[in-house]
Amino acid sequence: MISLTDFLIVSAALFCIGLYMIVSKHNAIQILIGIELMLNAANLNLVAFGKYDSLNNGGQMFALFAIVLAAATTAVALAIILNVYKKYKTIDPDRIDKLRD
């Protein structure tokens, strides 16, 4: 029997690694990977708690919706990143500081 606290601690560690990536990376794609890590940490919590809801499957259903939303977000974000690269020739978010040209 795996306790819920173990799942919570693993997901907290994953969340903090994602947070570190978002704050420290100089590359939009790696920041996106950090966001995906944070989303996965949240999903892990949802799934772990969803074990105690076998009738409605609330946790697992929410995790499925979150995965689908993450996929949609990633597609749009990567399209935006490619556009930014075409315009600025860099995807470092610190250097993209012009609102319009």
Place this chain on the structure above:
Amino acid sequence: MSLAQALFYLMSFIALTSAVFVAATKNLVRSVFMFFITLFALAGLYVLALADFVAITQIVIYVGGILVLILFAFMLSGKETLNAIAQQRRQFISLSKLPAVLLAALFLIVLINVMLKTNADHLGWISQSIQQKNVIQPDAATTENIGVNLMTGYLLPFEAVSILLMIALVGAAHLSRKEGAQ
């Protein structure tokens, strides 16, 4: 220690070490490929939480879809310039990364404190669901129940997500279209 527990510790160890490698490595392509391993280990953790359908969805959508998209974006956005940026910053590593490390570590301490104090295994609704035998059993077939629930109780969010996926598809295609091909 049961086999499930040993597998849980193995999977979480793999997930955490590969996630740390993703965050720490300088080689961008290698970090994307290590992210594969993190996602696979997370799928294993989902299986250990008795959510096999979510685990399969994780592998199909994340590993099959999102990571391939990320790799494509890497190759289309010019790897040489990215490497040049990485080499410029290399000398300032300890100085510029310190606030991020501090923020993440302090936040981790706060989160773990909260989670240990919550005592999640003895929450009210969890002990109630154990009493009412509302816990997913390891030999239960959950996929059928998920399908039934998706078509009854969760029909509205399901349709909303389908419309949102369509909007995202159209939007991504519109954004990544060539300039001047109006």
